[in-house]
Amino acid sequence: MDLTIPTGLKGRDFITTQEWSLEELESLFHLAERLKRARAAGEPTPLLAAKTLYMIFFDASTRTRNSFETGMTQLGGHGIYLSPDRMQISHGENARDTANVLSRYGDGIAIRQCTYGEGNAYLREVAEHSEIPVLSMQCDVYHPCQILADYMTIRERFGDTRGLKLGVAWTSAPNYVRPLSVPQSLILMMPRFGLDVTLAYPPEFRLMPQIEEQAKANADAAGSRFEITHCFEDAFEDADVVIPKSWGPLVHTQDVQEGIGLIDRYPKWRCDAERMALGKDHLIYMHPLPADRGREVTDEVIDGPRSVVYDEAENRLHVQKALMALVM
Amino acid sequence: MDLTIPTGLKGRDFITTQEWSLEELESLFHLAERLKRARAAGEPTPLLAAKTLYMIFFDASTRTRNSFETGMTQLGGHGIYLSPDRMQISHGENARDTANVLSRYGDGIAIRQCTYGEGNAYLREVAEHSEIPVLSMQCDVYHPCQILADYMTIRERFGDTRGLKLGVAWTSAPNYVRPLSVPQSLILMMPRFGLDVTLAYPPEFRLMPQIEEQAKANADAAGSRFEITHCFEDAFEDADVVIPKSWGPLVHTQDVQEGIGLIDRYPKWRCDAERMALGKDHLIYMHPLPADRGREVTDEVIDGPRSVVYDEAENRLHVQKALMALVM
Amino acid sequence: MDLTIPTGLKGRDFITTQEWSLEELESLFHLAERLKRARAAGEPTPLLAAKTLYMIFFDASTRTRNSFETGMTQLGGHGIYLSPDRMQISHGENARDTANVLSRYGDGIAIRQCTYGEGNAYLREVAEHSEIPVLSMQCDVYHPCQILADYMTIRERFGDTRGLKLGVAWTSAPNYVRPLSVPQSLILMMPRFGLDVTLAYPPEFRLMPQIEEQAKANADAAGSRFEITHCFEDAFEDADVVIPKSWGPLVHTQDVQEGIGLIDRYPKWRCDAERMALGKDHLIYMHPLPADRGREVTDEVIDGPRSVVYDEAENRLHVQKALMALVM
Numbered sequence: 006m007d008l009t010i011p012t013g014l015k016g017r018d019f020i021t022t023q024e025w026s027l028e029e030l031e032s033l034f035h036l037a038e039r040l041k042r043a044r045a046a047g048e049p050t051p052l053l054a055a056k057t058l059y060m061i062f063f064d065a066s067t068r069t070r071n072s073f074e075t076g077m078t079q080l081g082g083h084g085i086y087l088s089p090d091r092m093q094i095s096h097g098e099n100a101r102d103t104a105n106v107l108s109r110y111g112d113g114i115a116i117r118q119c120t121y122g123e124g125n126a127y128l129r130e131v132a133e134h135s136e137i138p139v140l141s142m143q144c145d146v147y148h149p150c151q152i153l154a155d156y157m158t159i160r161e162r163f164g165d166t167r168g169l170k171l172g173v174a175w176t177s178a179p180n181y182v183r184p185l186s187v188p189q190s191l192i193l194m195m196p197r198f199g200l201d202v203t204l205a206y207p208p209e210f211r212l213m214p215q216i217e218e219q220a221k222a223n224a225d226a227a228g229s230r231f232e233i234t235h236c237f238e239d240a241f242e243d244a245d246v247v248i249p250k251s252w253g254p255l256v257h258t259q260d261v262q263e264g265i266g267l268i269d270r271y272p273k274w275r276c277d278a279e280r281m282a283l284g285k286d287h288l289i290y291m292h293p294l295p296a297d298r299g300r301e302v303t304d305e306v307i308d309g310p311r312s313v314v315y316d317e318a319e320n321r322l323h324v325q326k327a328l329m330a331l332v333m
Numbered sequence: 334m335d336l337t338i339p340t341g342l343k344g345r346d347f348i349t350t351q352e353w354s355l356e357e358l359e360s361l362f363h364l365a366e367r368l369k370r371a372r373a374a375g376e377p378t379p380l381l382a383a384k385t386l387y388m389i390f391f392d393a394s395t396r397t398r399n400s401f402e403t404g405m406t407q408l409g410g411h412g413i414y415l416s417p418d419r420m421q422i423s424h425g426e427n428a429r430d431t432a433n434v435l436s437r438y439g440d441g442i443a444i445r446q447c448t449y450g451e452g453n454a455y456l457r458e459v460a461e462h463s464e465i466p467v468l469s470m471q472c473d474v475y476h477p478c479q480i481l482a483d484y485m486t487i488r489e490r491f492g493d494t495r496g497l498k499l500g501v502a503w504t505s506a507p508n509y510v511r512p513l514s515v516p517q518s519l520i521l522m523m524p525r526f527g528l529d530v531t532l533a534y535p536p537e538f539r540l541m542p543q544i545e546e547q548a549k550a551n552a553d554a555a556g557s558r559f560e561i562t563h564c565f566e567d568a569f570e571d572a573d574v575v576i577p578k579s580w581g582p583l584v585h586t587q588d589v590q591e592g593i594g595l596i597d598r599y600p601k602w603r604c605d606a607e608r609m610a611l612g613k614d615h616l617i618y619m620h621p622l623p624a625d626r627g628r629e630v631t632d633e634v635i636d637g638p639r640s641v642v643y644d645e646a647e648n649r650l651h652v653q654k655a656l657m658a659l660v661m
Numbered sequence: 662m663d664l665t666i667p668t669g670l671k672g673r674d675f676i677t678t679q680e681w682s683l684e685e686l687e688s689l690f691h692l693a694e695r696l697k698r699a700r701a702a703g704e705p706t707p708l709l710a711a712k713t714l715y716m717i718f719f720d721a722s723t724r725t726r727n728s729f730e731t732g733m734t735q736l737g738g739h740g741i742y743l744s745p746d747r748m749q750i751s752h753g754e755n756a757r758d759t760a761n762v763l764s765r766y767g768d769g770i771a772i773r774q775c776t777y778g779e780g781n782a783y784l785r786e787v788a789e790h791s792e793i794p795v796l797s798m799q800c801d802v803y804h805p806c807q808i809l810a811d812y813m814t815i816r817e818r819f820g821d822t823r824g825l826k827l828g829v830a831w832t833s834a835p836n837y838v839r840p841l842s843v844p845q846s847l848i849l850m851m852p853r854f855g856l857d858v859t860l861a862y863p864p865e866f867r868l869m870p871q872i873e874e875q876a877k878a879n880a881d882a883a884g885s886r887f888e889i890t891h892c893f894e895d896a897f898e899d900a901d902v903v904i905p906k907s908w909g910p911l912v913h914t915q916d917v918q919e920g921i922g923l924i925d926r927y928p929k930w931r932c933d934a935e936r937m938a939l940g941k942d943h944l945i946y947m948h949p950l951p952a953d954r955g956r957e958v959t960d961e962v963i964d965g966p967r968s969v970v971y972d973e974a975e976n977r978l979h980v981q982k983a984l985m986a987l988v989m
Contacts, residue, residue, distance in 0.1 A: 049382065049383060050383075051383075054705065055705060055706075055707075055734055055735050055737065056734075057730075057731045057734050057735075059727065067426060067431070067434065068434055070413075071387065071413065071415075071434075071435065071438050071439070072438055074385075074411075074413055075385045075411075075413070075438045075439050078383055078384075078385050078410065078411040079383050079385075081383065082734065083411070083730075083731075083734040083739070085726075085727065085730055085731070085742075086413075087727075098723060098950075098951040099954070102950060102951060103723070105971045105974075106723065106724055106727075106950065106971065106974045106975075107727065109971060109974060109975035109978065110727050110728055110731045110975070110978050111727070111731050294426075294430060294434065295426040295430060298427070315433045315434065315437060318433075318434045318437060319434075319437035319438070322437065322438050377710065377711060378711075379711075395754060395759070395762065396762055398741075399715065399741065399743075399762075399763065399766050399767070400766055402713075402739075402741055403713045403739075403741070403766045403767050406711055406712075406713050406738065406739040407711050407713075409711065411739070622754075622758060622762065623754040623758060626755070643761045643762065643765060646761075646762045646765060647762075647765035647766070650765065650766050
């Protein structure tokens, strides 16, 4: 298999898809498809032999860590799992020192830092001082790798994505306040690839204003549609793809107790067979996992034939391998 | 060295030796011996190049983690150490999602979960949903890799194992209640290879009834003997091999304080030179480590010439490499 | 590039530079330079293919872990990060068992144990029982890898190091009591390479008497100078290199509160531009990081043109790779 890597992206950061052109994103998807086929065929892909990716996790993770670390192994390199409580970040080391030192040792820095109002700023500060690429594994604003996997999954199902309707719907999931990064990254990138996006949430759950505005601008530029509604069913109506997913009312309030109270106010925002029936016959259900079964979605839907959640999770591996091979 | 791998075992789970035929276990030991010789000769053995094993530890470990992870490196792949408190298992992710997602990324799932009444059930649930092999690193019922290493060690010493007497004896070790998995796996497998097993414990420390029954059935089928006694010395009398090891009175009571009280009732159940003198001249002492020195065994015995505990620990590496190379 | 490895050092422990001859240290620096050039040229250096280094951390670390683990990857092997709370060391496993078992699995044991009065003793005990080399990643007495990196950095700057003046100065850094290992290793090794060392500290912050005496003996044998002063500025006066760094008054008191109180008594022991002006025009500032910015050193100095802290941090990678390739 031809695994030639275009060189133009070497050294580039990946913090949001917004900073990558459509052509650059297309070259990533093209490589991801070839890497997926190479893996299925058992062909070795040592594109990053003996290279090291530092993976700094301020927040717990299963899919993200395992897909990045496994990806590095499959590319011939190694991912180092770092959590700040075991690093000297907990002794007050600043982002500048972390960035400079890791730049001297290895080949890439991946970070997950989802604290509202802090995560993206930390990634940007590390990137400013780093000589090696900085990759987002999710921050408070963006989760670009998840959305790459989502788009790859949609394209595998439908081929041409232009004119497909994607519903992005808030769901009610108790106990903790989830970041805004998944819906925000979805509404930013999907319209650029021609999907018509309907975003549904209760009034208190709006996304960051500048992100919603950028999503509208992206849709206008691409000739696709981006709409916001406060009716859950609107996201399903005649849709090709739905991604129902909980997030916190963080733009409205950052008080955790008040946030959980607001989430509990909308128990009917749950994806079930009845809502799925509103979409097209070929409607597929997606979720980045872990889903709160019973609250965000019924078992019937997530374990049913329209669910592609495991394909979606798998594609994390392939898009991230492509990303790392391109920039590292 | 010929490191051709028989293909018939690819994809098989390894949760208990009971589910593997003698011929299958023999092919594993044969490969383990060749891998041991290859390592001694400094020959590379890249049988699992670029493959990933997920190692999920619900309980702490030294030998198990290091032997599996080092084994993966020596086979050309990588082991990822995962502990549930850092995974989203702690956010309520179920076994089904864990199994399905890891199946899409890597090549094997190894699990250590020793909680009484839960461990084996968790392994079985992951195995049910996993498309890649599930390997036990110890559960509440079985510790099959330890017993593979024990058998390899015995065969290295004695050659033909038929007719050897193995004493498996409970010992008193304070402070915490150890799982039943080591003695249970010993009595299940050793009689199948022709060893006559004497199992000695105080009345409150019986093993799970169905395991003791299966051990008896295995001995009957193989023409070997399996006996249970409540006298510590019976395990040593005329023995070729003794494995004195503490476990908890879990079948009798799952109350931890009551369990520790029962353990403290039998301080004389300790392996010492006097007991070792009851066995044959060539009697060897084994223990899976860590041993509670002074309580389970005297320093004189565990550090003496009859102790093969480090050979036994080393063989963990070789049998596990063979296992992984066969199934992954 | 010629990466032939001299075989005479295979199997050697590295706990203090004092136990290595100048010729042995020179062969290490020679290999470190070649490995640095190979990395810059993108040449593969699989000198430790499929080998495993165990890295046991009793204390947190960024540079040390990442430089060792990345180094092993670049040499074709793998470093396993171990912390005692997740090993059975926390179940009472002794150094003898740890050493013996790891010797059977892998190829080297690196340890960081900085507890005053315990760390070095633990390393020595593991080394006594280990059949594979034991490498210090810092103990309570020595930090030899840091000093190798420091010397490599100085030689890169100045070429011939004979007759250079090195100032090692205590600085005030609050909140916690740092080990003596960095200044102690500096005063032991630097005079052997011909540097004249001035060590400055407030009276309560003396180093271990036997180390100060050995440093003097080393200087006498090499024809260089070693002086102790209680005046901060003496370390800077006419110096070529300064390494201002905090440590605890551990020889004086091991009471933490009293120690922190003593540290707070000397707030003026801080490296700033005024002090830097006392040295030669080409004076360079070094620090092993993480530095307490504002207390140990002003931002102006550590981020200024005379600071070589990131070169120094980078050289950790190269000297450690050379060390591992020589002994493992």
